[in-house]
Amino acid sequence: MDPAAPAPFDSSAVTGGEIPGSHGQPAYALRQSDPSPVPVLIAVPHAGRAYPGSLIERMRHPGYASLRLEDRYVDLLGEAVARATGAALLVAHAPRAMIDLNRAPEDVDWEMFAQGRPDGVGSYTPGLRARSGLGLIPRRLPGLGELWKHRHDEADLTARIEQIHAPYHDCLAASLAALRARWGAALLIDLHSMPPLGLREGHPPPEFVLGDRFGTTCHGSLVASCFGYFAGQRRAAAHNRPYAGGYVLERHAAPDSGLHAVQLEIDRSRYLDSRLAEPGQGFAAMVDVLTGLVRQLAGEVAELGRSADAAWPQAAE
Numbered sequence: 001m002d003p004a005a006p007a008p009f010d011s012s013a014v015t016g017g018e019i020p021g022s023h024g025q026p027a028y029a030l031r032q033s034d035p036s037p038v039p040v041l042i043a044v045p046h047a048g049r050a051y052p053g054s055l056i057e058r059m060r061h062p063g064y065a066s067l068r069l070e071d072r073y074v075d076l077l078g079e080a081v082a083r084a085t086g087a088a089l090l091v092a093h094a095p096r097a098m099i100d101l102n103r104a105p106e107d108v109d110w111e112m113f114a115q116g117r118p119d120g121v122g123s124y125t126p127g128l129r130a131r132s133g134l135g136l137i138p139r140r141l142p143g144l145g146e147l148w149k150h151r152h153d154e155a156d157l158t159a160r161i162e163q164i165h166a167p168y169h170d171c172l173a174a175s176l177a178a179l180r181a182r183w184g185a186a187l188l189i190d191l192h193s194m195p196p197l198g199l200r201e202g203h204p205p206p207e208f209v210l211g212d213r214f215g216t217t218c219h220g221s222l223v224a225s226c227f228g229y230f231a232g233q234r235r236a237a238a239h240n241r242p243y244a245g246g247y248v249l250e251r252h253a254a255p256d257s258g259l260h261a262v263q264l265e266i267d268r269s270r271y272l273d274s275r276l277a278e279p280g281q282g283f284a285a286m287v288d289v290l291t292g293l294v295r296q297l298a299g300e301v302a303e304l305g306r307s308a309d310a311a312w313p314q315a316a317e
Contacts, residue, residue, distance in 0.1 A: 012031070014029070014031075014032075015028065015029045015030075016028055016030070016168075016171055017167035017168060018163045018164075019050055019052060019093065019094045019163070019164065020052070020160060021052035021053070021055065022050060025052075025093060027092065027093060027094045027163060027164040027167060027168060028167070028168050028171060029090075029091050029093065030088070030089070030090045030171055031079075031082065031088065031089045031091075032089070033086055036086070036088060036178070036182055038085055038087050038298035038301075039180075039182070039183035039187060039298060039301045039305060040087040040088070040179075040189065040294055040298050041087065041175050041179060041186065041189070042078045042081065042082055042087050042088070042090070042191055042294070043089075043172060043188060043189070043190050043191065043248065044074050044089070044090070044091045045096075045100075045101035045102050045168070045190065046070060046092070046096045046193075047073065047074045047092070048070070048091075048093045048095040049066075049070065049095060050094060050095065051066065051095050051097070051098075052098075055097065055098055058148055058149055059097065059148065060145075060146060060147055060148065060149055061144060064144065065144060067276075067277060069096045069097050069138060070096060071096075071191075071192045072193060072272060072277065073271075073272065075091045077266070077271065077283075077287060077290060078191050079091070081287060081290045081294055085294045085295055085298065087189075087294055087298070088175055090172055092164075094160075094168075098137070098164070099160040099161070099165055100134070100135070100136055100138060101165060101169070101247075102190070103136045103246065103247050104247045105161050107247075108135055108137070109133075109135045109137070109139050112139050112148070112151060112152050113151055113157070114152065136157075136161075137152065137160070169251065172188075172248075173251075176188055180258045180259060184258060184306060184308050185259075185301050185302070185305035186258065186259055186260065187261070187262070188248075188253070188259070188260070188262070189297075190245070190248045190249060190261065191264055191266075192243070192264065192266070193265065193267070194209065194265040194266065194268065195276075196268070196269045203236070205267070206236045206237050206238040207236050207237065207267045208230060208236075208238070208264060208266055208267070209237070209239075209240075209241070209264075210223065210227070210237060210238070210239055210240070210264055210265075211240050211243050211249070211262060211264075211265070212244070212245060212261075212262050212263075213240075213245045213249050214240055214244060216255075217249045217250075217253030217255065217260070218253065218255055218261060219260055221300065221304075222300060222301065223239070225297060227239070230293075233292070235289060243265045245261075245262070248263070249261045249262070249263055258304070258308055260301065269282075270282050270286055271283045
């Protein structure tokens with residue numbers, strides 16, 4: 001079996017969770033082939049567009065804020081790449097405005113809530129991201145200010161964690177474990193988009209930012225392979241700055257145990273139109289670039305898995 005070769009993609013989806021207030025809309029969908037043809041899972045946590053009416057009514061500027069918060073149509077990129085490569089694909093339908101799946105469940109800004117910080121919340125402590133306005137429930141955006149007309153209730157938060165956040169991450173962990181069981185190693189590509197970046201010390205702005213939490217979430221050979229590939233494609237890429245990866249990588253990466261993870265940010269202007277609102281002329285080319293990257297990494301992750309299998313008997317001796 002050649003893990004870098006194209007493989008048929010099973011379009012049947014397994015759904016899970018539920019978006020509160022949506023009358024049964026699932027929180028996410030997982031598409032994968034069984035058995036898996038490649039040891040790669042693409043996850044898309046920030047492209048959800050299933051907005052319940054009750055959520056929209058509470059937002060100050062729903063159209064503009066949702067466009068700013070979303071990784072606009074990254075799920076369509078992920079779907080096209082998964083079909084071409086056979087990679088598993090996990091896509092969140094729940095919008096980031098409702099809950100941010102790349103934040104820890106305790107990263108809560110309690111000033112957003114009517115009753116403030118409850119007595120029984122235990123370890124719920126706001127971190128740096130919440131204090132900046134982009135915690136588990138986003139509070140504000142630069143240039144736009146506060147996102148909500150009214151304060152939230154604790155019951156809203158509990159429902160979103162239990163029905164969206166927890167099942168999404170449980171599914172992600174189980175999918176990665178299944179890939180590792182088959183291949184000996186697995187790679188998570190946490191796929192995001194970013195606004196265009198400015199010039200950096202006279203160099204062109206990067207089209208991609210690869211994050212590995214400063215070398216802690218992925219084998220160095222895979223990171224080097226990514227940058228070698230981008231260089232060969234004449235695509236500018238940066239490493240960990242300004243995006244090093246968030247909670248998804250912190251929770252699911254364990255490279256010493258064969259679970260590798262990277263966050264990949266893509267410049268939205270490279271695949272969307274000039275308004276950064278709809279797929280643009282660069283969409284097909286971006287799919288081709290990402291497809292080649294996944295095929296290259298798939299073979300290398302499989303080799304890492306084989307190397308680990310070969311080392312285990314020696315370690316036992």
